[in-house]
Amino acid sequence: MTARGRSARRTRWRSRVPEHAPLARRTGAVLCLLLAVLLTACTNSPVSGPVQPPPPAPIPTAQPEPTRLVVGVGELGAGFNPHLLADLSPVTTALAALVLPSVFRPDAAGVLQLDQTVATSAKVVSTAPFTVNYELNLEASWSSNAPIAAEDFVYLWERMRSEPGVADAAGYRLITDVRSRAGGKAVDVVFSQPYPAWKTLFSDLLPAAILKDAPGSWTGALTDGLPASGGPFRINSVDRARGEIVLERNDLYWDTPTVLDRLVLRRLDGPVLADGLASGDVDVALPESTPAIRMILGGLQPPPRLQPAPEPVVTQLGMRSDSGPLADPRVRRAIAFLVNRDAVRTAVAPESLPADSFGLAPSEPGYASTAPPDAPLRPDPVAAAQLLTAAGWTRNQAGRWTVHGSPAQLVLAAAAERPEDVRVAQTIATQLDAAGIDVSVIAPPGVALFGQPEVPAVPPTTTAPPTPTPTSTPQTPSATRSGTQPVDPTQSVPRSARATPSTTPSATPSATPTPSAPGGNVEADMVILPRTVGGDPGTELASDFGCPAPTALVPDPPRSPTGFCFPALQPLFDELVSASPRPTTAAAVERVLWAQLPALPLFQPVNLLVSTSAADAATHVGPGPLSTGPLTGAQEWHPTNG
CATH class of the missing domain: 3.40.190.10 (Periplasmic binding protein-like II)
Structure with a gap:
């Protein structure tokens, strides 16, 4: 084609293309370049799918x-x-x-059976010296993760032989050593003599790892629960x-x-x-x-x-026999003749079981009254007057009893935390007041009352109902007589001061009795005392009325709550806990106790x-x-x- 022809074709093409065609071509080129870049980027990152909504929250289900x-x-x-x-x-x-945990537990018939969750075996392995071996369950442990082990046996033994106010301590006093083996999971207990009732020991073990170093652990740490x-x-x-x-x-x-x-x-x-x-x-x-x-x-x-x-208790009127006006057994017997036990039961525990024994309780198999014919089971004012007169007491013109020319005054205590015991004390005080004896009722804390010779003179916070008795007419307790005679808790009341009835206004009772000020303690002549039953009868008698002998381990053994110790009885108590007590020994002990009368059995609560x-x-x-x-x-x- 000639040059003239090519020029003509270019002219015709330009006539069909718009004036802005070069701009459109440039714009298209840019778009193509951007598209290429995007495609290159997509080859390096995978393409995400559509965003999925979050899964629905699970519907809560009701917990049983x-x-x-x-x-x-x-x-x-x-x-x-x-x-x-x-x-x-x-x-x-x-x-x-x-x-x-307990090594032995009673079955439905009351017979002790080995609790294998605590000990896989427990048996006598030697008679000279008498030794019992306990193989403890390897899995047994406290909820604190400490194992139930020999240290728990040692802790209970040490406390029972040396602490005052404990129940059934006589068996623990026979133990001379507690030895640990197998990392504490085997225990050898050595006794000073054969002890047939050894299965009654080491029940209700306590967590030594927690209690042994805690201040006041024995009496205080268990007040509001059990720590493990x-x-x-x-x-x-x-x-x-x-x-x-x-x-x-x-x-x-x-x-x-x-x-x-x-x-x-x-x-x-x-x-x-x-x-x-x-x-x-x-x-x-x-x-x-x-x-x-x-x-x-x-x-x-x-x-x-x-x-x-x-x-598993018998409520009794304990009478202090180591000092004070009731140290004379004639006075203790006279007091018993002035107490109407049936009226006490009627007023306080009408469906309780009357108790006429120092050993077995009325609900136990084989129970029978051990009281001799002349026992003070019923009120006898004439017999009481004869005994008090023989002991040097006299009546004044008002009919009140005096000692050495001054009005007789006794202190009767019951644990503040035991309201039934307080009512018993107030009822008995009413009866004694009607018989001419001034009685002050106090209600100190039980730990002090059963463990210490002197206790805070805290007045009770409950009032006993009026109780008619054969030896008195119905009367309402007053501020000075009938079991609520005030004792000033800020003042000490020595023996010599008891001859004069108190005229100090009573402290205002509170819901929880508080300890008295320094020096504000008194000795209780009488105490409402629970006596444990349901275990080994010989051990219980020896624990309640025996004389603990000093030993190298316990040179000053704790006294009983009444201070009673009659040395002539001790050989009989030793026999009762031995391997071969005579059948007549328990009866002989009962006769002496009725004669000495360290306590007057009242009733078994039901x-x-x-x-x-x-x-x-x-x-x-x-x-x-x-x-x-x-x-x-x-x-x-x-x-x-x-």
Whole structure:
């Protein structure tokens, strides 16, 4: 083609292309370049898919309520050391059975059986010296993760042989050594003589690793609970203000776990208790057995089951025999002749069992009265007057008894935390006042009362009901007589000062008695004293009325709460705990005790075991062995709702 022709074609093309074509081409080139860059970038990073919405939150499911049973009780008690007289109560007995480990436990018939969750074997391995070997369960441990081991045996032995105010200490006093083997999981216990009742020892062990170095551990650390569990339950909380103790399953228990998640002990009075049983809020109850509570429960439909449940104690009037006006056994006997025991029971514990023995309790198999024909079981003012006159007492013109020309005045004490004991004391004081003897009633803390010769002169906070007796007319306790004669808690009352009745105004009672000021202590001439029963009778007699001999380990053994020690009896007590006591020895001891009268047996308290039909089906609850009580076996109870 000629140059003229090519020029003509270019002219025709330009005539068809718009004027802005070069700009469009440039823009397209830029877009192509950007697209190339984007494609190159995409080859280095994977292409993300569409954003997925978050998964829906799981729908919360309702958690099942913990299974539980509620047991109504009368009082929580002063503390929870099962070895202290001051802490004895149905609640303490129940907690010990469910929380604390014991080498032997009573079966349904009361016969001691080895608890293999605690010890795989326990046997006598030598008779010279008498030695018992315990092989402890390797898995047994406290809920604090410390093993149940030899140190727990040592701790209990040391405390029982040397602390005042303990129950059944005679067997522990026979131990001369406790030896540890196998890292503490084997224990050899050596005795000074053969001791057939050795199976009664080392029950309700306490966690030594926690208690042994704690200040006041024996009497103070167990006031508001047990610091560790070695049983199927553990104490979750103790709320004294609400009157409630909550037990929960011990998740560290190495044997069969409890069926229930919780067991609640709740303090309830009669009307509230009846409402709780009717509504199903309360399943089982253990109130004091009285006609009043029976009447309250009688209106429930369907009627609950009622079973008597005697307590493992006998309430007695202890009389101080080591000093003071009652050191003369004639005076002690005269006081007993002025006490109307039937009237005391009627006023305070009408369904209790009258006790006429220093050994067995009325509810125990084989019990029989050991009182001789001349025993002071009933009021006899004439016999009392003869005995007091022979002891040098005289009556003044007003008919009041005097000693060496001054009015006689006695101090009668009951533990402040034991309201039934306080009512017993006030009732007896009323009777003695009517017979012409001034009596001041005080209510110090139980630990001091059962462990110390002198106690704070704290007035009681409860009032005994007027009680008609054959030796007096009905009368209301007054400010100066009838069991509420004031004792100034800021002043010491020496023996010589007791001859003059106190005229100092009483301190204002408070809900919790407080210790008196320095020097404000008195010696109690009489004390309302619980005596433990349900164990080995010989050991109990030797513990309650024997004279502990000084030893290298315990050069100054603690006195009994009454100070009684009759050396002529000690060989008989030693025989009772030996391998071969004569059949007549126990009877001989009883005769001497009735003659010396260190205490006057009053009654065995009885509670009323109340259970609904649903609770019966879930628990098969019964009075249980005397020493462990109705809550024995509660780890196997089922909830009433299935």
